Amino acid sequence: MDGSKAPTTAPVLILLGPPGAGKGTQARMLDHAYGLVQLSTGDLLRAAVAAGTDAGNAAKAVMDAGGLVSDDIVIAILRDRLAEPDCARGVILDGFPRTTIQAEALDRLLSEQGKRINAAISLDVDDAAMVARIAGRFTCGGCGEGYHDSFKLPAIKGKCDTCQSTAFKRRADDTPTTVATRLAAYHAQTAPLIAFYETQGALARVDAMGAIDDVATALGAIVAKATA
Ligand code: AMP
Numbered sequence: 001m002d003g004s005k006a007p008t009t010a011p012v013l014i015l016l017g018p019p020g021a022g023k024g025t026q027a028r029m030l031d032h033a034y035g036l037v038q039l040s041t042g043d044l045l046r047a048a049v050a051a052g053t054d055a056g057n058a059a060k061a062v063m064d065a066g067g068l069v070s071d072d073i074v075i076a077i078l079r080d081r082l083a084e085p086d087c088a089r090g091v092i093l094d095g096f097p098r099t100t101i102q103a104e105a106l107d108r109l110l111s112e113q114g115k116r117i118n119a120a121i122s123l124d125v126d127d128a129a130m131v132a133r134i135a136g137r138f139t140c141g142g143c144g145e146g147y148h149d150s151f152k153l154p155a156i157k158g159k160c161d162t163c164q165s166t167a168f169k170r171r172a173d174d175t176p177t178t179v180a181t182r183l184a185a186y187h188a189q190t191a192p193l194i195a196f197y198e199t200q201g202a203l204a205r206v207d208a209m210g211a212i213d214d215v216a217t218a219l220g221a222i223v224a225k226a227t228a
Contacts, residue, residue, distance in 0.1 A: 011036065011090040011227040012115055014097070014202075016193055017123030018186040019179060020130035020137075021208050022215060025146045026123065027094035029216050030223060037086050041096040043144075044077050045069060066173055066181030068189060071101045078102075079109055090227070098190045103197075119226035120197035121219060123208035127183055134174050141167035152212065 013036065015023040024040060031038040045063060048056030055077060059069040078096050081087070097103040110116055136149035142165025147154060154161050160168075173182070197203040204222045208215050 010088055010115065011118045011223075012110060013090075013092045013118055013223060013226065014120040014197070015092065015094050015123060016120055016190065016197075017125065017208060018127065018130055018190075019182045020133040021123040021125045022133075022212065023094045023123060025212060026208075026216060026219055027092045028144075028146065029212075030092050030219065033220065034090070034223060034227070036090045036092045038094055039078065039081055039087070039091050039096065040094040041074050041078055041098075042094075044081060045074070048077065063173060064178070066178035066185065068098055068185050071099055071105070074098075075102060075105045078106075082109060082113075097193060098185075100192060100196060103193055117197070117200070117202050119204050119222060120193070120200075120202045121204045121206055121222055122194050123215070124205055125208045129209065130183060131176055131179050134179050135176065137174065138168050138170045140165050141169045 011034075013030070015027055017023050024038075024042075027038040027040065030036055045056065045059050049060045049063065050056070055073050059073055062069050074096065078093075082091070093106075097106050107117075133148070133151075136151070137146060138148070139146050140160040140163060142160055143163040145160055145162045146152070147168070158166055158168075160166075173179075194203060204226070206215060206218045206222065
């Protein structure tokens with residue numbers, strides 16, 4: 001670490017868990033409750049695809065198939081986003097790191113900035129339930145609020161609770177075949193990070209099979225302790 005830089009207390013939290021575990025939903029709630037910036041590499045990559053950047057063009061086919069985008073591309077996107085001023089208030093990483101190479105790169109990036117990981121929180125779920133969870137989810141096209149056909153419908157049908165938009169969207173990669181590939185990628189490449197963060201003493205675990213608000217309460221207690 002550069003000794004001239006004072007260590008900052010801005011928290012850095014990581015949400016680990018397979019697709020459908022609720023990382024995006026919970027990260028959004030933590031964003032609102034704690035003023036942390038939600039950094040979703042999935043969202044950043046989808047924006048890069050939509051904008052037609054070189055990184056987006058390189059990532060699109062892999063994302064459509066449910067595989068993992070190359071570490072180089074994802075690390076570069078995350079590094080650029082982390083350097084933006086709003087991240088100084090603290091971040092919650094949703095969907096990054098997903099490989100050991102990404103986790104090691106994150107450690108280096110944070111140490112260059114005098115920061116550290118406060119907690120890596122694993123959202124523990126059963127694989128079997130994930131396909132149903134993913135199949136029913138959709139988001140507001142206006143503000144990104146997440147909904148679900150069974151678990152969380154807008155209070156007024158067809159209208160976003162948060163921004164009143166009537167435009168909703170479903171992800172192209174939320175199909176049963178792609179979900180199976182994404183779950184396999186999680187177990188092969190991302191699940192080993194649970195042991196990685198346990199070794200660092202940063203791991204916390206939450207049972208994420210319950211209701212959204214119950215998971216948020218359990219998560220909030222961990223975040224409050226980790227950022228105290
Ligand atoms: P997500 O929105 O987190 O489910 O991510 C959607 C897709 O983006 C994934 O299935 C991957 O293809 C890609 N992706 C997102 N984050 C990463 C990452 N950290 N490493 C590699 N690929 C990623």
